[in-house]
Amino acid sequence: MDLDIPTEVRFAVATALPSISVSQQEQLAGYLALVQQYNDVLGLTSFKGTNQLVFGLVLESLKLGELGALPVGKKAVDLGSGSGSPLVALAITFPQVQFTAVESNQRKAAFLKQVQVRLQLKNVLVATERAESPPASSRNAYQLLTSRAFAPPTKLLPIASRWLMRPGEVRGYTGADSQPLEDAAATFGFEVVCLYTYEAETGLKHVYKLRWG
Numbered sequence: 466m467d468l469d470i471p472t473e474v475r476f477a478v479a480t481a482l483p484s485i486s487v488s489q490q491e492q493l494a495g496y497l498a499l500v501q502q503y504n505d506v507l508g509l510t511s512f513k514g515t516n517q518l519v520f521g522l523v524l525e526s527l528k529l530g531e532l533g534a535l536p537v538g539k540k541a542v543d544l545g546s547g548s549g550s551p552l553v554a555l556a557i558t559f560p561q562v563q564f565t566a567v568e569s570n571q572r573k574a575a576f577l578k579q580v581q582v583r584l585q586l587k588n589v590l591v592a593t594e595r596a597e598s599p600p601a602s603s604r605n606a607y608q609l610l611t612s613r614a615f616a617p618p619t620k621l622l623p624i625a626s627r628w629l630m631r632p633g634e635v636r637g638y639t640g641a642d643s644q645p646l647e648d649a650a651a652t653f654g655f656e657v658v659c660l661y662t663y664e665a666e667t668g669l670k671h672v673y674k675l676r677w678g
Contacts, residue, residue: 468495468583477519482527485558492557492584493523499583500548503576509548517666525665526551527558529611529636532659532674537561539608542628544596545615547573549580552611556589562609563588569595597624605630612637618649622675626653631678634658641669650675 470491478494497518500509512521529551535541538561543552546566556564566581566589568574574593581589594600596615610625610633618639625635635655639646643660650657659674 466491466495466583466585468498470494470498471501471515473515474498474501474518477515478523481519481524489557492586493554495584496549496553496557496580497522499576499580507572507576509573509576510550520666522548522550523554525638526554526613528661528663528672530555530559532636532661532672535559535562536608539563540565540606541609541611542567542603542607544610544612544621544624544628546577546591547613549577550613552577552589553580553584553586555611556586557584560588564590565603565607566591567594567596569593596628599627603628608633610635614638618646619652622649622653622655626677629677633677635673635675635677637673639671639673641671643671643673646671646673 474497475494479490482490500518500522504510510522512518540563542565544567546552546568552564552566566577568577571593574591577591581591604627607628608630610628612621615621647657655675655677658676661672662669
């Protein structure tokens with residue numbers, strides 16, 4: 466992996482995640498270095514500074530993994546992948562899962578492809594297409610769907626049902642008030658399996674896991 470990674474980024478990742486392998490730490494640090502390199506041009510994230518990037522793009526992403534084991538040997542799709550969160554951190558720490566990043570913005574999709582190549586992420590594919598209209602080969606083809614901030618639950622869940630097979634699950638984030646998520650889940654036939662609160666820099670948030678089918 467040929468990347469110019471700032472020492473402070475390497476140190477911050479290693480300090481935050483001492484239990485993962487050195488090669489995984491290096492990949493995560495490389496990812497953050499690429500975000501720093503392209504953020505001003507592409508508007509990837511509002512997080513500034515090393516500590517914010519580590520928390521916002523890595524540690525928050527990995528909270529989805531804390532909701533239960535990811536399906537080994539299965540397929541996952543991330544909608545509106547943009548900056549690569551939560552996709553990249555999950556792909557690095559769960560190499561046994563095959564991830565597809567769906568991003569309609571061509572410049573951000575090109576960034577994601579560069580991340581995939583330069584970090585040598587063999588379990589990541591990048592699809593430059595609209596999440597609302599999965600191609601026939603992707604329709605109801607995934608066991609897991611993730612999303613950071615693609616759409617509110619009332620829009621996300623009906624779209625998720627086009628990508629997920631039954632049974633399938635959705636993992637994502639919502640704000641301090643989880644009621645809109647719970648209402649949308651009931652409306653569109655999803656079961657709330659896990660709903661955990663955590664403290665972010667902007668206040669309380671929730672991570673959730675929903676079951677479909």
